[in-house]
Amino acid sequence: MSLKNDIATINDRLTRTQRRIAEAVIEDESLLTFGNVTTLAARVGTSRASIVRFATKLGYAGFSELQQSARDEVSKKRTRPSQRVRSDASLEPLQDKIESAVRSVFEVLHQDRLNGMASPLATANHVWVLSGETSRSGAIALTSGLSMVRSNVMLVDEHSTGRELCGAQKGDVAVVFDFSRYRRHAVDAARMLADLGVTIVAITDSPLSPLSSLTDIRCELDIPAVGPFDSSVPAVIVAELLVSQVVRELGDKARDRIDRLETLWQATDTFLI
């Protein structure tokens, strides 16, 4: 806003070419933030000197200072949501962190990426679910949801890794949740499965994660800290979105299975209502 304000305050004192320059930078701010004097001059169809004079007219020492100001402006815009100021009850910073983490999950997980991650889960022979510690809730959510809509979903516990995984083979899919400190057993198991030809779907927190080099089918989440530990909320959300997408892909097959499950529940009187 500050740039537009600057222009507005002196806009009646602008010369013709300066006005053209102003119009150009308002229409496409990247001319200022990413461009330089030469490109901007070319775009407007004027000389480079006029660009510099435009900057000084706005009150800056030169083009460089104007550019810096424009860059600061967009940087501030990007970081604002997290800095949002509010009253200081001790729960609110947590609320902020979690809410923005939730939002970022949906930014990362556009529909096409979600499709790319869910499709293998719909078609795989077996689905193996691996996780570290903080991501365990996500793994549970995925296993629980997925096993209600398809068969052969296995949660692999740390202490039973070898025994359970020995049947894995090509055509299977392994979903690996792991964050921040990267539990060795999860990473090792994932690497082993990848070597066996199993398709890896990774939910992790950084392109620098050891999981990221194993597969293209993955997403990187922002993980907020809640108290001393990392939150598993983003992982759980991803798990639930994956399940709902798999359900959509499987269509009637999933519905049938859910129906059969329901009759089983009824027969065993599992629920109170």
Added chain:
Amino acid sequence: MSLKNDIATINDRLTRTQRRIAEAVIEDESLLTFGNVTTLAARVGTSRASIVRFATKLGYAGFSELQQSARDEVSKKRTRPSQRVRSDASLEPLQDKIESAVRSVFEVLHQDRLNGMASPLATANHVWVLSGETSRSGAIALTSGLSMVRSNVMLVDEHSTGRELCGAQKGDVAVVFDFSRYRRHAVDAARMLADLGVTIVAITDSPLSPLSSLTDIRCELDIPAVGPFDSSVPAVIVAELLVSQVVRELGDKARDRIDRLETLWQATDTFLI
């Protein structure tokens, strides 16, 4: 995404300083888009040459090309919202539902109520954690977090309810997660524990829940549906908030335990970093 992809595909071939560079540009993308070789090198604490080598390692001709790519990426991001309406159409209702569920968790869980639920967990002799199906992720999150900061935390599985609970007595606390259809075993177990004099902390979805009549220490959450199933996100958030509050109450005792846990992890080489 393309930058993060680029980094991910070669992340295991990065040298130490190159990894530091990668971490820096992932954390603050403006270092790439707005910065230059000099500033990035200064930020990372390395030489300018290493920055250039990092760019070439990623497959670019040099830093300039990498910067251009980064700039293109954010330019694309800025124009995306218009496409987003179309391509993300099916995700947006879900996003709305989850975000407002998150918000409602914090509306329900004012600081005093959170205190009331967390305090018993800090002082109890034993903490028993029970759950239904969709709330299982929350139970896992609570058990996992709580057992890192205090001892005698037990997750009670459906098939082992009797065996595990027979030691419960006055002075213990049971946290029960259960929603919507109210799994019979969770409710029955909670009732039994209440009869034994165990303090019940309930996380459920309605004052009409069978759990609500057992205890005053409880909260009622709005549970959104994600696909055909109920979301466990609210339960997980409550679990994490409880843990963070217990940590605050236990103070140094919790910190000591975390420290000991850390040395154990170090000794057993549990994590990659």
Added chain:
DNA sequence: CTTCTGATGTAACAAGGTGTACAATAGAGT
């Protein structure tokens, strides 16, 4: 301990960018 390899830093260089002095130009007023 020595050697070798790869990673890192230093320094030089070429290219490109900014700012300014100065010349050219356009336009208004006489």
Added chain:
DNA sequence: ACTCTATTGTACACCTTGTTACATCAGAAG
């Protein structure tokens, strides 16, 4: 038509930046 002034373009000096060649250093292998 002439002059004066404000505006714009040109040219140049200076500085910064990206790149590369070379020297140094650290660490693994023997």
